[in-house]
Amino acid sequence: MWQALHLELEPLGLTVVTVALDTDVEAARPFDEAASPTHPSLVDPELSMVATFGITNVPYGLWVDEAGTIVRPPEVAFAPRPGPAGGDPRDQTDAVVRSLPPERQAVVAAMTSAIGDTDRYAAAARDWAHHGPSSPFALAPDDVVARSRQRPWDAALAAAEFELGQHLHRSGHGLDAVAHFRAAHRLDPENWSYPREAFSLADPSWGTVYERDLLEEVAAIGPGTFYPPLDL
Amino acid sequence: MVIQREMPHRRAYDAAVLVDRLSLTPDELRDATGWEVKPEGACKGSACVPLPGLTIGPRGNLDVREFAQHMRMPIAVDERHGLWALGPPSGGHVLSTAQLPELALPDFDGRPFDIASLRGRKVLLLAWASW
Numbered sequence: 001m002w003q004a005l006h007l008e009l010e011p012l013g014l015t016v017v018t019v020a021l022d023t024d025v026e027a028a029r030p031f032d033e034a035a036s037p038t039h040p041s042l043v044d045p046e047l048s049m050v051a052t053f054g055i056t057n058v059p060y061g062l063w064v065d066e067a068g069t070i071v072r073p074p075e076v077a078f079a080p081r082p083g084p085a086g087g088d089p090r091d092q093t094d095a096v097v098r099s100l101p102p103e104r105q106a107v108v109a110a111m112t113s114a115i116g117d118t119d120r121y122a123a124a125a126r127d128w129a130h131h132g133p134s135s136p137f138a139l140a141p142d143d144v145v146a147r148s149r150q151r152p153w154d155a156a157l158a159a160a161e162f163e164l165g166q167h168l169h170r171s172g173h174g175l176d177a178v179a180h181f182r183a184a185h186r187l188d189p190e191n192w193s194y195p196r197e198a199f200s201l202a203d204p205s206w207g208t209v210y211e212r213d214l215l216e217e218v219a220a221i222g223p224g225t226f227y228p229p230l231d232l
Numbered sequence: 233m234v235i236q237r238e239m240p241h242r243r244a245y246d247a248a249v250l251v252d253r254l255s256l257t258p259d260e261l262r263d264a265t266g267w268e269v270k271p272e273g274a275c276k277g278s279a280c281v282p283l284p285g286l287t288i289g290p291r292g293n294l295d296v297r298e299f300a301q302h303m304r305m306p307i308a309v310d311e312r313h314g315l316w317a318l319g320p321p322s323g324g325h326v327l328s329t330a331q332l333p334e335l336a337l338p339d340f341d342g343r344p345f346d347i348a349s350l351r352g353r354k355v356l357l358l359a360w361a362s363w
Binding site for chain 2: 065
């Protein structure tokens with residue numbers, strides 16, 4: 001997905017590093033193999049990136065300069081679409097969306113209305129690769145901190161609940177994890193990484209994890225929260 | 233005890249921490265959360281949070297709930313399994329500084345990779361998932 005941009009920008013001193021947030025690493029592996037990355041391609045099955053950086057969905061990106069300073073905090077970051085199909089999870093998603101009833105396609109359209117920025121994000125990254133700190137897209141440290149996600153009490157508690165849920169699932173108590181996955185979503189409804197991960201882990205023996213499916217949850221909580229518009 | 237994590241570097245940043253008892257030594261607390269209890273308070277990196285009146289028991293243990301209250305860390309509980317999860321400090325922003333924390337994650341073959349090894353290069357760090 002990002003391999004083309006990596007090849008383009010590597011000679012300019014920029015390295016792409018991708019991190020798969022799948023708790024089940026094997027679910028992500030086929031996409032990694034299809035992409036054949038020459039950049040570091042890492043896994044984060046504990047979703048530590050969510051807690052560390054305030055990531056609330058995927059795909060999200062952040063920029064780090066040569067000194068290890070973050071110059072853009074996490075934001076929605078779609079890669080330019082590759083030419084041939086098969087290396088991008090979106091190919092499967094597109095097919096699923098086309099098969100949905102019109103009213104649910106409308107929810108998807110509202111959720112993804114900000115994604116038209118895929119080329120804009122890559123263009124900004126190019127500008128930064130070429131111009132470094134003088135790029136208008138490289139932010140000052142105070143801006144980076146101010147733009148990073150706020151973490152009120154409920155969001156911090158949601159992180160604790162989700163951690164319990166993940167631990168219980170990993171240790172074979174998936175059914176007991178459900179209450180914690182539900183709590184995490186209720187406490188921090190705009191953090192879509194929680195329900196998306198929970199849905200991907202759900203086993204039929206658990207019953208329903210949430211009262212509604214993902215599209216219904218998004219429609220209820222607000223489609224604009226799923227992929228917030230870029231502030232480039 | 234503190235539930236062992238697969239990636240000990242997590243204590244460098246504010247991830248949630250699991251414990252199966254609410255009485256820890258300062259060393260255990262530091263190993264789990266990265267916060268070191270000093271006379272000036274709980275310190276991590278350049279940040280210190282005062283802990284006025286924090287009780288240290290006769291065996292040197294402290295109460296996680298009391299610590300959490302000072303740190304504005306919520307606690308989630310699973311009574312059936314006797315587990316507590318200490319959430320990250322609340323209030324403010326997720327990033328307290330623009331400096332990248334320690335970040336070492338494995339690749340798909342389990343080999344560890346430290347982001348710090350890319351110091352001297354710009355890094356575009358991208359999170360994705362099959363879902």
